[in-house]
Every structure is written in C-alpha cells, then in structure tokens.
Amino acid sequence: MGGATPERLADIGEEDLLARIFPLFGIEQDAYLPVGPGDDAAVLSVPDGRVVATTDAMVRGSDWLDHWSSGADVGAKCVAQNVADVAAMGARPTGLLLTLAAEPDTRVDWALDLARGIAQAAREFGCRVIGGDLSGAPAGLLLVSITALGDLEGRAPVRRDGARPGDVVAVAGSLGRAAAGLLALERGAGDAAPDLVAAQRRPRPPVQEGPRAAELGAHAMIDLSDGLVRDAGRVARASGVTVDLSSAALAADVDALVDAGHDVLTSHDARGCVFGGGEEHSLLAVFPPDVALPGPWRPVGRIVARSGEDSTPPSGVTVDGDPVDVQGWDHFGG
Known part of the structure; x- marks a missing residue:
C-alpha cells in the first residue's frame, strides 16, 4: 500500500499555509517590532534613523536543485546571502521580509x-x-x-569606493569551499566531501565581522558572493585602484580545499574555487595599513594605484602584480 498523497499548496490555500508558517518564526512584538506580520505592513523601530536594505532571490533550477538541497537548505542560504550584504555595509541585520512564488503543486511540507x-x-x-x-x-x-533590513547603530556605512593605495586587503571567513562543494555535487561525489557540500548548501558568513570592520575604520567592504576576483574587482573599479592579491597568502586556502576534497578536486580546481568561486558570502574589507587586524580577519593582498588604463587589467585585480585568469560568477554570463 502506498502512503497518503502529500498535501500541495493548492490543497490548503494561502491562509492555512500562513497559519502553519507563522508559529515557526516565533514572532513576538516588542519595542523594536511594534507591529508584526498580520497587518498590511510591519513596523520596525529604527533607532539609528537610517535603514540598510538589500534583497536577493533564488530560483529553482538556476540557484538550486531539489535533489541537492532541501527546503531548509534553500531558506538558510537565502537568509545568509542577504545578511552578508547587510554586514558588508557595516550594519547589523535586524529584519527579514520573505517572498515565496510557487506553483500550486508545490508540496506543503517543502514550504514548511x-x-x-x-x-x-x-x-x-x-x-x-x-x-x-x-x-x-x-x-x-x-x-x-x-529582503533584509539592517541597523548601522550610529556607524557610517562602509561602501565599495573608499580603498586607497597602501591599504591592506583582508578577508574574514573561508574561500572557495562553497564552490568546491558545488563541483563535488556536479561530479556525483558529494558524499566524499561532506564539509564542502555543507558550505554550498548553507554558507555561514561571518556577519558579526561587518560591524567590527566598520568600527576598525575599514575604508571599503564587500560580500564575496560572486568570487574573490570578481568582487575584489568591484571594489577596485569603484575606488579607482588596483587590488593586488597575494598567491602566498592564499596558498593555504588552496591546499585546504585539496585536502577537504578527498581526491574530488585537483590543485587546479581548488585554485579556481578560491579565486573565482561564488556563494561563499565571506567578507572582504580594505583597511588602513596601520590597523592591527583581529582574528578572523587575515591579509590577502594590498591596494596599489592604477598604473594607467593600458596596463591595468579590466578586472582591476592582479595576483602578485600579474593579470589573473579567473573571473568569477556572472548571473547572466555564467
């Protein structure tokens, strides 16, 4: 005998689904949330007077596959990529707004x-x-x-355009692990590299380090969502400088991926993941050279002046002074 047919969203409707979802969020109204879900809009207190806002979306088939990720994985990952953007501005994430667009045949248990x-x-x-x-x-x-909202708590926002020649480029968090996990899944070897697959399914950005970097006087900061080179290049172009990464400083990241890959990854794969792998959601920040970097921040390069349009690579990034052959992820170009 087969089991009961799983409930679909079409079987229960919007009101019933909301009645099942709201208790999972444990939402309580207080001084910071005087009006919660249930009205036409929520009301969130903003002590700083400024709101940091960002939004990110995931589409089945493009951003995840059901046989690789559970509904909980998708939810956790979508939160991570949003709060990392808030942290990259030097803010603390406070509130999340969720949108779910689903075909009526979507299973209720997946939505829950x-x-x-x-x-x-x-x-x-x-x-x-x-x-x-x-x-x-x-x-x-x-x-x-x-959509994630954040509180700057009196700090100035840290933008991408403040890097200056002589500054130190530093990273908080891991590099390449999420991309390596994706490679393992694509090669049907996910079981051989469970830690890397976990990093792909549920990245863990060091969100608390965004406000900390702001307090330390970071000149620029960005969330590493599309790869070290591509996102460092965004800082470089916004600031009118070149980001010169150090292969020696990143060698340990490459070696760690090879070890964690358990023969799934070659050294070439690992290097590509470290320099170009997306979805890590670690933080890259640019600090004045006299700042003592606390753990988990570690230097990975430096800011140098542009040497001229003809000699500066289009990416705005070099490795040991030479152009880099890794570009990172583009949502439309791949």
Missing part, C-alpha cells in the same frame, strides 16, 4: 521546511522575519526572495 530553515538562520544571525508575501506561479516555477 523552507520556513524552518529561514527561522533557524534568522535566529543564528540575530534577526527575525517580520513579514512578506505569498504568490502563485506558473507550472514549474519556484522562487524564494528575501
């Missing part, structure tokens, strides 16, 4: 698993879900989007 993953990640990063939206979608479409 998604909510559990979001709730768990929100608690880990010190913020909470304050509202959102549910929408039906055409057959085959499943989209999860989160």
Whole structure:
C-alpha cells in the first residue's frame, strides 16, 4: 500500500499555509517590532534613523536543485546571502521580509521546511522575519526572495569606493569551499566531501565581522558572493585602484580545499574555487595599513594605484602584480 498523497499548496490555500508558517518564526512584538506580520505592513523601530536594505532571490533550477538541497537548505542560504550584504555595509541585520512564488503543486511540507530553515538562520544571525508575501506561479516555477533590513547603530556605512593605495586587503571567513562543494555535487561525489557540500548548501558568513570592520575604520567592504576576483574587482573599479592579491597568502586556502576534497578536486580546481568561486558570502574589507587586524580577519593582498588604463587589467585585480585568469560568477554570463 502506498502512503497518503502529500498535501500541495493548492490543497490548503494561502491562509492555512500562513497559519502553519507563522508559529515557526516565533514572532513576538516588542519595542523594536511594534507591529508584526498580520497587518498590511510591519513596523520596525529604527533607532539609528537610517535603514540598510538589500534583497536577493533564488530560483529553482538556476540557484538550486531539489535533489541537492532541501527546503531548509534553500531558506538558510537565502537568509545568509542577504545578511552578508547587510554586514558588508557595516550594519547589523535586524529584519527579514520573505517572498515565496510557487506553483500550486508545490508540496506543503517543502514550504514548511523552507520556513524552518529561514527561522533557524534568522535566529543564528540575530534577526527575525517580520513579514512578506505569498504568490502563485506558473507550472514549474519556484522562487524564494528575501529582503533584509539592517541597523548601522550610529556607524557610517562602509561602501565599495573608499580603498586607497597602501591599504591592506583582508578577508574574514573561508574561500572557495562553497564552490568546491558545488563541483563535488556536479561530479556525483558529494558524499566524499561532506564539509564542502555543507558550505554550498548553507554558507555561514561571518556577519558579526561587518560591524567590527566598520568600527576598525575599514575604508571599503564587500560580500564575496560572486568570487574573490570578481568582487575584489568591484571594489577596485569603484575606488579607482588596483587590488593586488597575494598567491602566498592564499596558498593555504588552496591546499585546504585539496585536502577537504578527498581526491574530488585537483590543485587546479581548488585554485579556481578560491579565486573565482561564488556563494561563499565571506567578507572582504580594505583597511588602513596601520590597523592591527583581529582574528578572523587575515591579509590577502594590498591596494596599489592604477598604473594607467593600458596596463591595468579590466578586472582591476592582479595576483602578485600579474593579470589573473579567473573571473568569477556572472548571473547572466555564467
């Protein structure tokens, strides 16, 4: 005898789904959230007077595959990529708005698993879900989007355009592990590299280090979502400088991936993941040269003046002074 047919969203409707999801978020109104979900909009207190806001979306088939990631994995990952962007501005994440656009045949247990993953990640990063939206979608479409809000707590926002020649380039968090996990999954060898696969499914950005970097006087900062080279290049172009990465400083990251890959990755693969792998959501910041970097910040390069349009690589990034052959991820170009 087969089991009961799983409930679909079409079987229960929007109101019933919300009634099942809200308790998972454990939302309580207080001085910081005077009006929570249930009205037309939530009201969030903003002691600083400024709101840091960002949004990111994930689409099934493009950003995850169901046989690689559970609903909870998708929820946790979508939270991580948003709170990392807030942290990269030097802010503390405070509130999350969730949008789910799903075909009516989507299983209810998947949607509840998604909510559990979001709730768990929100608690880990010190913020909470304050509202959102549910929408039906055409057959085959499943989209999860989160808007994250943050509090600067009196600090100036740290932008991408403040890097200066002589500054130190530093990273907080791991490099290449999420990309290496994706490679392992694509090669059908996920079981051989479980730690790397976990980094791909549920990245753990060092969110607390964003405000810390701001307090230390970071001149520029960015979330490493599309790869070290591509995102460092965004800082370089915004600041009108060149980011020169150190291969010696990054050698340990490459070696660590080879070891964690258990024969799944070659040294060439590992180097590509460290320099070009996306979805890590670690933080890259640029500090004045006289700042004593606390752990987990570690220097990986330096800022140098542009030497002229003809000699500066288009990426704005060099490695040991030479152009780099890794570009990173582009959402439309791959």
